[in-house]
Amino acid sequence: MEKREELYIGKAKSVFSTDDPDHYVMVFRNDTSAFDGKKKAQLDRKGMVNNKFNAFIMQKLMAAGIPCHFEKVLSDNESLVKRLQMLPLECVVRNIAAGSICRRYGVQEGLELNPPTFEFFLKSDPLGDPMVNEHHIISFGWATPAQIERMKELTFQINTILKPLFLSGDMLLVDYKLEFGVVVDKNGNGELVLGDEFSPDGCRIWDKNTREKLDKDRFRQDLGNVVESYEEIGRRIGVKFD
Ligand code: UDP
Numbered sequence: 001m002e003k004r005e006e007l008y009i010g011k012a013k014s015v016f017s018t019d020d021p022d023h024y025v026m027v028f029r030n031d032t033s034a035f036d037g038k039k040k041a042q043l044d045r046k047g048m049v050n051n052k053f054n055a056f057i058m059q060k061l062m063a064a065g066i067p068c069h070f071e072k073v074l075s076d077n078e079s080l081v082k083r084l085q086m087l088p089l090e091c092v093v094r095n096i097a098a099g100s101i102c103r104r105y106g107v108q109e110g111l112e113l114n115p116p117t118f119e120f121f122l123k124s125d126p127l128g129d130p131m132v133n134e135h136h137i138i139s140f141g142w143a144t145p146a147q148i149e150r151m152k153e154l155t156f157q158i159n160t161i162l163k164p165l166f167l168s169g170d171m172l173l174v175d176y177k178l179e180f181g182v183v184v185d186k187n188g189n190g191e192l193v194l195g196d197e198f199s200p201d202g203c204r205i206w207d208k209n210t211r212e213k214l215d216k217d218r219f220r221q222d223l224g225n226v227v228e229s230y231e232e233i234g235r236r237i238g239v240k241f242d
């Protein structure tokens with residue numbers, strides 16, 4: 001597999017084309033950012049940790065029947081993925097209130113959400129990723145009604161797979177963000193599959209007993225030991241980093 005052109009440079013990952021038109025290489029960099037890119041840093045080893053963490057989670061999800069773009073790990077900080085046409089949406093499921101939902105609705109951090117709740121956001125840094133509803137998504141053509149239903153179905157299904165996984169390591173999966181894309185065939189139709197990544201950069205995970213924050217809130221809130229804490233989450237669920 002030959003890595004060719006850098007097609008997309010995100011805040012923490014880059015995507016390269018390859019000699020195979022159906023596959024891309026996803027590179028996990030050490031860059032980290034928060035607050036729509038306003039706070040930035042380089043964190044030693046983060047690319048490697050997130051690449052291996054993501055591979056572990058994607059493999060668990062695929063074993064449970066979730067369609068994912070992940071193919072295989074190529075190196076410490078690179079993975080091979082299927083080429084997708086991404087939908088410009090972020091799907092968030094919340095089991096416990098934290099972050100923006102507390103600010104928006106004036107609820108206490110730590111409130112258990114029963115049943116878990118779901119939100120769509122438009123992926124747009126200049127607009128600050130605004131929350132959008134299903135009517136917006138259809139009217140603006142960001143996804144079809146069938147794709148909306150499938151994204152919700154898969155995102156909730158992933159909750160039933162990952163909540164017990166983190167609980168087995170004495171951790172609570174507070175919330176998480178997923179992005180989906182379409183594997184486009186020659187007729188322009190395609191299966192909706194999970195794209196992007198699942199790592200502590202895009203979810204909230206607390207220690208079950210102490211409620212200590214183990215995820216990217218450590219970076220957002222200057223709590224220190226960010227990458228060490230990502231590794232600790234991984235270690236508790238069986239991710240191998242060496
Ligand atoms: N999230 C993300 N990327 C974003 C926005 C949110 O990965 O651009 C994740 C975030 O890490 C958390 C969940 O989505 O796990 C919900 O985030 P929230 O809406 O609470 O936003 P925040 O508090 O991060 O502004």
